[in-house]
Amino acid sequence: MERNAVITGDGSVTLFSSETGEHYHSVHGAIQESRHVFIEAGLKQLKQPEHIHILEVGFGTGLNCLLTLAEPSVRAAEIHYLGIEPKPLTGEEVLMLNYCSSEAYAAFAPRFEQMHSFCRGSRLLRQGFTLGRVDVGIEQAVLESGFFNLVYFDAFSAEVQPALWEPAVFQKIRAAMQAGGILVTYAAKGSVRRALQQSGFVTNRLPGPPGKREMLQAIAY
Numbered sequence: 001m002e003r004n005a006v007i008t009g010d011g012s013v014t015l016f017s018s019e020t021g022e023h024y025h026s027v028h029g030a031i032q033e034s035r036h037v038f039i040e041a042g043l044k045q046l047k048q049p050e051h052i053h054i055l056e057v058g059f060g061t062g063l064n065c066l067l068t069l070a071e072p073s074v075r076a077a078e079i080h081y082l083g084i085e086p087k088p089l090t091g092e093e094v095l096m097l098n099y100c101s102s103e104a105y106a107a108f109a110p111r112f113e114q115m116h117s118f119c120r121g122s123r124l125l126r127q128g129f130t131l132g133r134v135d136v137g138i139e140q141a142v143l144e145s146g147f148f149n150l151v152y153f154d155a156f157s158a159e160v161q162p163a164l165w166e167p168a169v170f171q172k173i174r175a176a177m178q179a180g181g182i183l184v185t186y187a188a189k190g191s192v193r194r195a196l197q198q199s200g201f202v203t204n205r206l207p208g209p210p211g212k213r214e215m216l217q218a219i220a221y
């Protein structure tokens, strides 16, 4: 199989892709990393969190969507979440993920299953939370202009997928964002920072999750 399950440092599962030679998350802790990068430095930093329009580049396991759905501070918000994923998981791979076996996320198990029941189109996960899924790459995806106020940029690294970290991709994403919107990514490389700066973002280097010194938060202007 192209992808195998691996238990990470916090007990949550990630996948290892033999095609890219990379894990989907930090081996120090998948949930720990997703919380730190996407929820704490992204979702919880929105200034007006009543209407949240999220774009995720690399939907993968759906962990970031699950954590967003479960986040108590945005429970009353109207959330539109678009997950871009050209290589959706198989049903067998979804069964290997253990996120909903922890007490914190157990109640979300049916919705996690629903997230993976389609890879194109949209579904209401709960009142006020719509998930859209697209099964082509970010390069091909058609995005509404000026729509998103939060981007979870969670592609494989620039070492293995350099084209995804180029200004052409960030400019396309910027055009789909509102001014003041936030893009967060686990990456901190100078080349990624410069590509973001050339694409209409001001970048902030923030402390990374355990095992990683820094990460990037970029604000669209």
Ligand SMILES: C[S@@+](CC[C@H](N)C(=O)[O-])C[C@H]1O[C@@H](n2cnc3c(N)ncnc32)[C@H](O)[C@@H]1O
Binding pocket: 023, 024, 025, 057, 058, 059, 060, 061, 062, 063, 064, 084, 085, 086, 087, 136, 137, 138, 139, 154, 155, 156, 157, 164
């Ligand atoms: C590091 S994994 C992270 C996945 C996910 N965010 C998660 O929490 O499981 C990167 C993901 O990007 C996807 N990907 C690969 N090429 C892509 C592309 N051109 N556009 C968008 N996503 C892509 C991969 O299939 C993979 O699911």
